[in-house]
Amino acid sequence: METIFTERHRLRNSKTELFGGQLVEPFERPSRAEYIIGRVREVDLGPVSEPDDYGMDPILAIHDADFIAFLQGAWSDWQSAGFEGEAMPTVWPARRMSQKIPTNIEGRLGYYALACETTISEGTWEAAYASAQVALTGAQRLNDGAKSVFSLCRPPGHHAAIDMYGGYCFVNNAAVAAQHLLDTGAKRIAILDVDFHHGNGTQDIFDARDDVLFISLHGDPMDAFPHFLGHADETGNGNGDGFTINYPMPPNTDFKTWREALQRALAQIADYAPDKLIISLGVDTFESDPISFFKLKSEDFTTYGADIATLNLPTLFVMEGGYDIAEISVNTINVLQGFES
Ligand code: SP5
Ligand code: ZN
Numbered sequence: 001m002e003t004i005f006t007e008r009h010r011l012r013n014s015k016t017e018l019f020g021g022q023l024v025e026p027f028e029r030p031s032r033a034e035y036i037i038g039r040v041r042e043v044d045l046g047p048v049s050e051p052d053d054y055g056m057d058p059i060l061a062i063h064d065a066d067f068i069a070f071l072q073g074a075w076s077d078w079q080s081a082g083f084e085g086e087a088m089p090t091v092w093p094a095r096r097m098s099q100k101i102p103t104n105i106e107g108r109l110g111y112y113a114l115a116c117e118t119t120i121s122e123g124t125w126e127a128a129y130a131s132a133q134v135a136l137t138g139a140q141r142l143n144d145g146a147k148s149v150f151s152l153c154r155p156p157g158h159h160a161a162i163d164m165y166g167g168y169c170f171v172n173n174a175a176v177a178a179q180h181l182l183d184t185g186a187k188r189i190a191i192l193d194v195d196f197h198h199g200n201g202t203q204d205i206f207d208a209r210d211d212v213l214f215i216s217l218h219g220d221p222m223d224a225f226p227h228f229l230g231h232a233d234e235t236g237n238g239n240g241d242g243f244t245i246n247y248p249m250p251p252n253t254d255f256k257t258w259r260e261a262l263q264r265a266l267a268q269i270a271d272y273a274p275d276k277l278i279i280s281l282g283v284d285t286f287e288s289d290p291i292s293f294f295k296l297k298s299e300d301f302t303t304y305g306a307d308i309a310t311l312n313l314p315t316l317f318v319m320e321g322g323y324d325i326a327e328i329s330v331n332t333i334n335v336l337q338g339f340e341s
Contacts, residue, residue, distance in 0.1 A: 218230055
């Protein structure tokens, strides 16, 4: 399997995350991608290629233009305001307040953030842009006839909504890739999100559409981030009614239970008969992930990679989360090797 990767991910190197009331080293850090690309090379998964540059249009096909302009200017605006630390919101347009977009950077941060653990730092936009190009290049490889591709995206994307960032995500890489496939001939795309966290951004983007089936397996939002989306009764709206499917699961869910949800999801994808499949691949379902609560073991990742392959669809794997530094590379590559076995 070919891997698409760029060192430009290192431009996302924030120093702080708000966690437990303290500023800590971010869980989403450059070494994540270095471990994964190291394992890709160690097991000789296949060639590693640089992304091509598809420009801004595919990003603006998914995200609100003012939101993208905000991301592009946020670090500079924050510095101009004279702040010493990294950019983070402290106020939100909460219930019954005005939804007018402020001009001031502190107001704009609150307007566009869905969470404040994720700071914006120098290079964040440049890395997010490059990460989207990694996803786009992988999607185009499927168009060119590849059976499967691994887009080693960093920063991740599935929490990024039409006009919101957070959860370590800025641009929704999987959604940008899906739209590219639709704009280049596909009629239907399925996105299966196996990251521990609900893919609220992807759900938001395709909520009212029937040309993308979105299915997510995740920690129940009653207990897990992002807390405010991902319930089982969210099934899509308008034309999209029935094309969003959520499988929230409780703390300590083991592989047997998780795999039952996966098998149901795979049957639903087969019924939908998409032209291509995108996997939002987070490995934070691992039993010792530091911020999650599922109990998958390393060998389970191989098993479910093989399960996904039974769909026999052209498949793009887009990297999302996974934070147990020592094990994420093994678990990620286990999925890809299981798929190819
Ligand atoms: C892409 C992705 O996986 N993003 C996840 C972002 C989660 N950020 C908030 C984490 C809050 C975790 N609280 C867990 C407490 C564990 N005891
Ligand atoms: Zn996650």
